[in-house]
Amino acid sequence: MVAGIVQEPLINKGVKSRRDTAIAEDTVGTTQLDTVPEPKYWHLKTVLSEALDSEFSVGEILPNERDLAARFGVARATLRQALEQLELEGRLQRRRGVGTTVAPPRMGVAVGSEQHTWPGAVGDAWQLADCALAVPPSAVAKALETEPDEQVHIVRRSRVTHGQPVAAELLYIPAASVPDLSGIDAPSGAARARGVLRELQRLGLESQDRSVELGSARADDAKELDRLPGAPVLVVTTRFVAEGGTAAVSVATYRADTCRLTFGDAGGVEIHHDPERRAS
Amino acid sequence: MVAGIVQEPLINKGVKSRRDTAIAEDTVGTTQLDTVPEPKYWHLKTVLSEALDSEFSVGEILPNERDLAARFGVARATLRQALEQLELEGRLQRRRGVGTTVAPPRMGVAVGSEQHTWPGAVGDAWQLADCALAVPPSAVAKALETEPDEQVHIVRRSRVTHGQPVAAELLYIPAASVPDLSGIDAPSGAARARGVLRELQRLGLESQDRSVELGSARADDAKELDRLPGAPVLVVTTRFVAEGGTAAVSVATYRADTCRLTFGDAGGVEIHHDPERRAS
DNA sequence: GAGTGGTCTAGACCACCGC
DNA sequence: CGGTGGTCTAGACCACTCC
Structure with missing residues (x-):
C-alpha cells in the first residue's frame, strides 16, 4: 500500500518536537467518510503499530509515555490505552521503572x-x-x-x-x-x-x-x-x-x-x- | 472459609447508601500486614467477585458504573478497571446503552x-x-x-x-x-x-x-x-x-x-x- | 535522586439502547 | 428522551529501577 517514497518518521525518537505528525492529519488520505469516527486510542494504536514495523527493531526502547502522549497531542491515559493493546498483542513489553521496549515475536x-x-x-x-x-x-x-x-x-x-x-x-x-x-x-x-x-x-x-x-x-x-x-x-x-x-x-x-x-x-x-x- | 453466619451484602442492589461497606474495612479481618498495599482496583475486583458468587445470579444486571463507583467510594475509572478484569475473566458482560450483567460460565x-x-x-x-x-x-x-x-x-x-x-x-x-x-x-x-x-x-x-x-x-x-x-x-x-x-x-x-x-x-x-x- | 511505568481522581462529552 | 457504558482530559501521587 505504501509506495517506495521517502516517509516522514512517525515518531521522532531523539528530538522533541511540539507534536510529531498530529493524529488529526490521519494516516495519508484515508478517503474514508467519517461515518464512524474511530476512537483516538485506536488510531494511535494503528500509527504506533506501523511505526514499530518500520522504524524500530526488537529490544529498542520507546520514548517514555509522557513524551509520546505530548508528541501525539493526547492525554497520557489515552496513549496508555493504545500501549496496553499493543502489549496485549505481544508487540510491546513494558516494565515499571525501566521503560517500554519492542517485544520479539511470540x-x-x-x-x-x-x-x-x-x-x-x-x-x-x-x-x-x-x-x-x-x-x-x-x-x-x-x-x-x-x-x-x-x-x-x-x-x-x-x-x-x-x-x-x-x-x-x-x-x-x-x-x-x-x-x-x-x-x-x-x-x-x-x-x-x-x-x-x-x-x-x-x-x-x-x-x-x-x-x-x-x-x-x-x-x-x-x-x-x-x-x-x-x-x-x-x-x-x-x-x-x-x-x-x-x-x-x-x-x-x-x-x-x-x-x-x-x-x-x-x-x-x-x-x-x-x-x-x-x-x- | 466463610462460616455460616449471616453476612452483610457486599452490594446493596436496590437502595442507595452513601457507600456500601467501604473498601477500607477490607474483607473481614484480613490480618495482613500492609507490606504490599494492593491497588484499589484489585481489592475491588476481589470484593465484586465475591459478591457475584454470593449475591447475584446469571443474567442479573448490576447497578450502573456511576452508582457502583460512588458506593465503593472510588472514581469511576478505578471501578472500570476492576470491571474490565472481571469481563476479561468471563464473569461479566457489558453492553453500551444497556448495562452490566452477570455472565454465564464460559x-x-x-x-x-x-x-x-x-x-x-x-x-x-x-x-x-x-x-x-x-x-x-x-x-x-x-x-x-x-x-x-x-x-x-x-x-x-x-x-x-x-x-x-x-x-x-x-x-x-x-x-x-x-x-x-x-x-x-x-x-x-x-x-x-x-x-x-x-x-x-x-x-x-x-x-x-x-x-x-x-x-x-x-x-x-x-x-x-x-x-x-x-x-x-x-x-x-x-x-x-x-x-x-x-x-x-x-x-x-x-x-x-x-x-x-x-x-x-x-x-x-x-x-x-x-x-x-x-x-x- | 531522577526517571520510568502504575494507580487514581473528578470531572467532561460521546455513542448507543430502549422507551 | 434518559440512562447506559465508552472515550478522553489534565492533573496528582506512588512503586520501582538504575545510577
Whole structure:
C-alpha cells in the first residue's frame, strides 16, 4: 500500500518536537467518510503499530509515555490505552521503572503432543518446584472426583524457555492415584514432587483432554512469571484419565503476551500473527 | 472459609447508601500486614467477585458504573478497571446503552478432535459465509508457500453455539490445492465456498498443526462477534498439510470472554475455571 | 535522586439502547 | 428522551529501577 517514497518518521525518537505528525492529519488520505469516527486510542494504536514495523527493531526502547502522549497531542491515559493493546498483542513489553521496549515475536510453546504422556515424563519442559498436601479448589475437586474437603498432592512446576519464565503449573494428584508413597522420604520439596510423579507414571494413561481459556494472573503466578498481578494469561487445564477415572488435573498458566501455544503433530506453526494485517 | 453466619451484602442492589461497606474495612479481618498495599482496583475486583458468587445470579444486571463507583467510594475509572478484569475473566458482560450483567460460565467449544478432518467435513460446527479471491497477509502467504502477491481463495465462515456467535474464521486456500473448479458456477458467495471446500476434501489430509494465541478483535471480526473492536480474542491458527505441503491455513478468531477452547479425545473438560480460587 | 511505568481522581462529552 | 457504558482530559501521587 505504501509506495517506495521517502516517509516522514512517525515518531521522532531523539528530538522533541511540539507534536510529531498530529493524529488529526490521519494516516495519508484515508478517503474514508467519517461515518464512524474511530476512537483516538485506536488510531494511535494503528500509527504506533506501523511505526514499530518500520522504524524500530526488537529490544529498542520507546520514548517514555509522557513524551509520546505530548508528541501525539493526547492525554497520557489515552496513549496508555493504545500501549496496553499493543502489549496485549505481544508487540510491546513494558516494565515499571525501566521503560517500554519492542517485544520479539511470540515464541511457540509446545503444549502436548499427540501421543499422551504423563507429566514428568523424560524430556518434558517442566522444572519441578515443590509438593504439598492440601485441599484443591472446588472446581478441581469435582473434576478429580474427590470429596470437596479431601486433601490431594499439589505439585508446583514451572517452565522456562529461552531463559524466560513462560508458565507456572499446579498439578493436582489425588492420593488414590499414587497409593504407594512408602519409598519417598522427603516430606516436601522437589524430591518429594519427583517421587509423586514417578508413582503417577506407573498408571496406564488412557486419554487426556485439555482446554484453553483466557485468565488473569493471580498474585503468586504473576510473581513467578515476572509480570504484574492481573496480567493476561492463557490457562491450560488438562485432565489425565487412567483406569476409568481422573488420575490427575493440571492447571498451567502461560504468559499470554509472550507465548503462542502450539498443538499437533509437527513442531510449531510458523505463522507470526500480525493483528493489523490479518484480513485480506 | 466463610462460616455460616449471616453476612452483610457486599452490594446493596436496590437502595442507595452513601457507600456500601467501604473498601477500607477490607474483607473481614484480613490480618495482613500492609507490606504490599494492593491497588484499589484489585481489592475491588476481589470484593465484586465475591459478591457475584454470593449475591447475584446469571443474567442479573448490576447497578450502573456511576452508582457502583460512588458506593465503593472510588472514581469511576478505578471501578472500570476492576470491571474490565472481571469481563476479561468471563464473569461479566457489558453492553453500551444497556448495562452490566452477570455472565454465564464460559462455554466449552471443541476445537478439533484427534482425528484429522478437513474444514467443511460433515457435522462440523461452521456456517459458510462467502468466498473471494485475494492476496493473503504476508505471514499467511509464507505458511502457504505461495508468492507474496499471489491470490488465494479466502473462505469466510462463522461459528454459532447456543445461539451466540463465538468465532469468525478466514480459510486461505491456494489455487493449487483446488485445481479443478470447473464444476462451480457461482463466482462468489456461499455456493462457491461450498464448492471450494468440496474440492479441498478430495485431497488426502496428512496432518494438521494448530496454535493458539491472544489477540484483539479487528473491526470486522468484532462486528461479527458482537463485540467492540479491540475485544480480547483467542486466535487459533491451523495449518492443513497434504501431499507434502500446506494445503490450507485457517485463522479462527474466538471470543475470549465467552469461550473455553477444548481439545482432545473426549468432550469438554468440565472444570469451570474460577480465577479467584485457583490456588489451594 | 531522577526517571520510568502504575494507580487514581473528578470531572467532561460521546455513542448507543430502549422507551 | 434518559440512562447506559465508552472515550478522553489534565492533573496528582506512588512503586520501582538504575545510577
